[in-house]
Amino acid sequence: MVVNREHSKQRTRSDRRTRLTVLVALGANLVIAVAKTVGGLVASSPALLSEAAHSVADSLNEIFLLAALRRSRRPADRRHPFGYGKERWFWSLLAAVGIFVMGGCFSFFQAFEAMSQGDRPVSTSHYVAGLAVLGVALLAEGTSLIRALHQFRKQGGKAHDPAHRTVIAEDSTAVVGVLLAMAGMALHLVTGKAVWEAAASLAIGLLLVYVAYRLGRESRDLLIGVAVDPEVRGAIRAMLDDQAEIDNVASLLTMRLGMDSTLVAARIDLVPGLDSEEIELVSERIKQAVEDRWPEADQVFLDITEAPPHPGR
Incomplete structure (x- = not known):
């Protein structure tokens, strides 16, 4: 019993650290989402708008993860004699769906829009401002990722918590997505070819769909019932x-x-x-x-x- 009580205390401490990691990611994504949306609308940049949708999806997903952390700790009752532990995997599955629908599908739409509109003149000042927004976003996303990876190392290199894994996946994808958007915008500005931003939006969409698939498959397996290692x-x-x-x-x-x-x-x-x-x-x-x-x-x-x-x- 002493061992079980100590294990419960360790789990509670781990949950607090994970909650802080999710809150840091949520705060960063909310600020970034607003900045990207404003910058994307001003510059009429499909790549920047794709990244804005990405950040909105991540923000909603982090709210799901906070709900998972709270609800999964409820004690067992008559209707749920084994407790509510699987709630964490259910909300992680919803987060994966959110990444796919809100992030991936919107990025595909932006890629299609950019290709259908063809080449058009762009405002250098607006695009430079958009690139500056992405630079700030890269710094914020990188800070959040470093925080998540720091906790990952403290856990011995094993992220068993689906909420923690989702934050790492989201932040890693966000860093790559920002770099893709910056490359697309810069090449569009230099060459005048909208195809570069369309390609960047398409790549962001494919990246988000892949991450959503991986996270969703893992959550599905755990919800169905998976054996221990x-x-x-x-x-x-x-x-x-x-x-x-x-x-x-x-x-x-x-x-x-x-x-x-x-x-x-x-x-x-x-x-x-x-x-x-x-x-x-x-x-x-x-x-x-x-x-x-x-x-x-x-x-x-x-x-x-x-x-x-x-x-x-």
């Missing part, structure tokens, strides 16, 4: 096999229920000769041993049968 499953089975009272582990099933909640269900055969009281004590001891070693395994179920006597015994 093979290494952890192998270690749990090895520990069960090592118990003197266990004759055979017939099956072992695992499923992640949340950030710090895992279901472990094992069908085991005990050695012959144990009475009912001994079976109950062995069962409780094995459950506690699993929970002590893997604190996230807070739902452990054992289906126990007594192995038949071996031939010759």
Whole structure:
């Protein structure tokens, strides 16, 4: 129990750090979205407007992630006996959909618009102002990304939290998207060819669709029900096999229920000769041993049968 309480405290501290990371990203994206929108409308730049849509999508997604952090920590109740841990993956899935619809599709629309309008004269002063906006956006997005990566390193190089992974993916994509938009705008300004901005908008859209697909696929797998890592499953089975009272582990099933909640269900055969009281004590001891070693395994179920006597015994 002491181990589980310590694990819960660590999870709470991690959630606070993740919440701060999301809030930093949200603040940066809200300011950037306004600046990009104003700059894009003034310069009539499709690449800059694509990046404005990108930042709006990221801002909405970070609101989703904040909701995920709050709602997933609710305690278990009658209707949800295993808790609300999967809420985090549901809201992350919504964030992925938001990236695809609001960011990717709008960028494709801007690319089509730029190609259909053809080459047109551009205002040098407006485009320079737009490039300056993107330069500030690059600085802000880079700061947010550094913050997210710093937390990633503090966690030992493993971003298990889907909210944290989403922020890293969004910020990384935002940095690349800003660079693409700057390149498209600069080449359009120099050559007078709108195709460069159309290409930049198309590239931004493709990038956002790819990120949305990766994040959405992962959230889908977790919502459907995914097993723990093979290494952890192998270690749990090895520990069960090592118990003197266990004759055979017939099956072992695992499923992640949340950030710090895992279901472990094992069908085991005990050695012959144990009475009912001994079976109950062995069962409780094995459950506690699993929970002590893997604190996230807070739902452990054992289906126990007594192995038949071996031939010759």
